[in-house]
Amino acid sequence: xxxxxxxxxxxxxxxxxxxxxxxxxxxxxxxxxxxxxxxxxxxxxxxxxxxxxxxxxxxxxxxxxxxxxxxxxxxxxxxxxxxxxxxxxxxxxxxxxxxxxxxxxxxxxxxxxxxxxxxxxxxxxxxxxxxxxxxxxxxxxxxxxxxxxxxxxxxxxxxxxxxxxxxxxxxxxxxxxxxxxxxxxxxxxxxxxxxxxxxxxxxxxxxxxxxxxxxxxxxxxxxxxxx
Numbered sequence: 001x002x003x004x005x006x007x008x009x010x011x012x013x014x015x016x017x018x019x020x021x022x023x024x025x026x027x028x029x030x031x032x033x034x035x036x037x038x039x040x041x042x043x044x045x046x047x048x049x050x051x052x053x054x055x056x057x058x059x060x061x062x063x064x065x066x067x068x069x070x071x072x073x074x075x076x077x078x079x080x081x082x083x084x085x086x087x088x089x090x091x092x093x094x095x096x097x098x099x100x101x102x103x104x105x106x107x108x109x110x111x112x113x114x115x116x117x118x119x120x121x122x123x124x125x126x127x128x129x130x131x132x133x134x135x136x137x138x139x140x141x142x143x144x145x146x147x148x149x150x151x152x153x154x155x156x157x158x159x160x161x162x163x164x165x166x167x168x169x170x171x172x173x174x175x176x177x178x179x180x181x182x183x184x185x186x187x188x189x190x191x192x193x194x195x196x197x198x199x200x201x202x203x204x205x206x207x208x209x210x211x212x213x214x215x216x217x218x219x220x221x222x223x224x225x226x227x
Contacts (some may be wrong), residue, residue, distance in 0.1 A: 001157045003015055003113060004189075005073065005224070007223060007224050008221050008222070008224075009067075009069060009162050009221060009222040009223075010219070010220075010221050011065060011066070011067055011069075011200050011220050011221065012024070012027075012079070012200070012202075012217070012219055012220035012221075013193075013219055014043065014050060014051050014052050014217065014218060014219055015049055015050050015218065015219050016050070017021055017043040017050055017052075018043060019043055019044060019045050019050060019088055019168075020042065020043060020143065021042070021051055021070070022042055022043075022054060023040060023041075024043055024063070026065050026106040026167075027063045027064065027065045028063070028064060029061060029062075029063065029064075030061055030062035030063060030064040031060065031061050031203050032060055032197060032207075035060045035061070035207045037049070037057070037058060037207070038057040038058060038059055038060070038061035039054055039055065039056040039061045039062070039203070039204050039205060039206075040054070040055045040056075040059075041054050042052070043171055044087065044216075046082075046216055048071040049218065051052050051080075051216045051217060051218050052216065052217045053214070053215075053216050054102075054202070054203075054204035054213075054214065054215045054216070054217065055204075055212075055214050056096070056101075056204040056205055056206040056212065056213050056214075056215075056225070057206065057212045058206055058207060058210045058211070058212070059205065059206060059207055060077065060099075060203070060205035061203070061205075061206075062105070062190060062201045062202055062203030062206035063201060063202050064105070064199055064200070064201035065199065065200050065201070066186040066198065066199055066207045067097045067186060067197060067198065068196060068197070069196065069197040069198060070196060070221055070227075071182050071183045071186065071194045071196070072183060072193075072194075072226055073224060074182075074222040074223060075109070075181050075182060075183040075184070075223075075224070075225045076179060076180070076181055076182070076222065076223040076224070076225060077101060077104075077179070077180050077220065077222050077223075078104065078177070078178065078179045078220070078221050078222075079104060079177075079178050079217070079219065079221075080175055080176065080177050080178070080217070080218030080219065081102045081104075081142070081175075081176060081178070081215065081216065081217050082102075082155065082173070082174060082175045082176065082215065082216040083101040083142055083172055083173075083213065083214070083215045083216075083217075084101075084172065084173060084213070084214040084215065085101065085172060085208050085212075085213055085214065086142075086144045086168070086172060086213075087099050087101060087144055087206060087211050088144070088170055088209070088211065089208075089209040089211065090143060090144040090145075090146075090209060091144075091146075092143055092146050092150070092152055092155070092162050092164065093140070093152065093155060094155055095155045095156060095208065096208050096209070097155070097208060097209065098154070098155045098156065098208050099205050099207065099208045099209045099211070100141045100143060100203075100204070100205045101142050101151070101213040101214075101215050102141070102142045102144055102202075102203075102217070103139050103140060103142070103184070103198070103202070103203050103204070103205075104139070104140040104165075104200070104201070104202055104217075104220070105137050105138070105139055105200065105201035105202070105203065106137065106138045106140075106182055106194045106197055106199075106200060107134070107136065107137045107197070107198055107199035107201065108136040108137065108138075108194060108196065108197055108198060109196045109197075109198045109201070110136050110159075110167055110195075111193045113159065119199060134162075136159055136195070137159065137160040137161070137186065138160075138161055138163060138182065138185055138186060139154065139160055139161065139162045139163065140163050140178070140180060141162055141163065141164055141165060141166075142164040142165065142166040142167070142215075143164045143166070143167045144167065144168065145168065146164045146167055147164065147167060147175065148164050148165065148166065148167050149164060150162075150163070150164040151163050151164075151185075151188060151189050152164075161189035161190065163185055163189065165178055165179070165180065166178075175218070177218075178199065181225070182197070182222075183225075187226065200220060202217045202220075
């Protein structure tokens with residue numbers, strides 16, 4: 001039927017990418033201007049599946065894709081990831097521990113005309129730290145010791161909220177399938193209705209801890225609730 005809303009939106013079809021690509025189609029680098037070394041990304045074959053491999057050595061950068069998704073319509077996000085090791089100094093509560101072997105960003109629209117002066121000032125400060133990344137964000141992270149389900153403000157800015165999705169070494173080396181309700185997570189993290197989603201990003205970073213990590217990312221989809 002014309003105009004029918006699809007049950008699923010595929011935002012990362014890494015499994016159909018060309019092995020050897022540095023940038024999967026539709027994705028672009030997410031660079032932080034104050035971090036001198038970038039994480040290396042490449043499309044690789046892992047077993048029978050094509051995925052994105054990330055190698056971070058005292059580095060930080062990501063891959064991002066612009067989207068426009070209504071979280072009230074597409075509330076659920078599903079993805080797969082795998083890490084080869086944890087970070088010994090990772091600590092979600094500290095700036096010098098704000099590194100993770102794998103993280104998935106969901107970024108939201110920010111309209112400066114609809115916020116007060118204090119938030120505008122915070123926004124400018126956050127941009128100075130993070131560069132050209134939207135500051136309204138949920139970060140689904142693989143942490144070292146913080147309990148799964150913990151929601152905490154990013155150590156640098158309260159415009160980004162961290163949600164511990166995996167923790168510890170139990171699943172290291174294994175592909176893990178994840179599913180989260182973005183709509184519910186945003187309301188819990190920020191205490192208000194979510195605006196439109198405007199971006200998705202993946203990142204493995206070790207610039208604060210100066211460690212090394214390897215991670216892999218599979219396909220990412222948004223789904224309507226109950227689908």
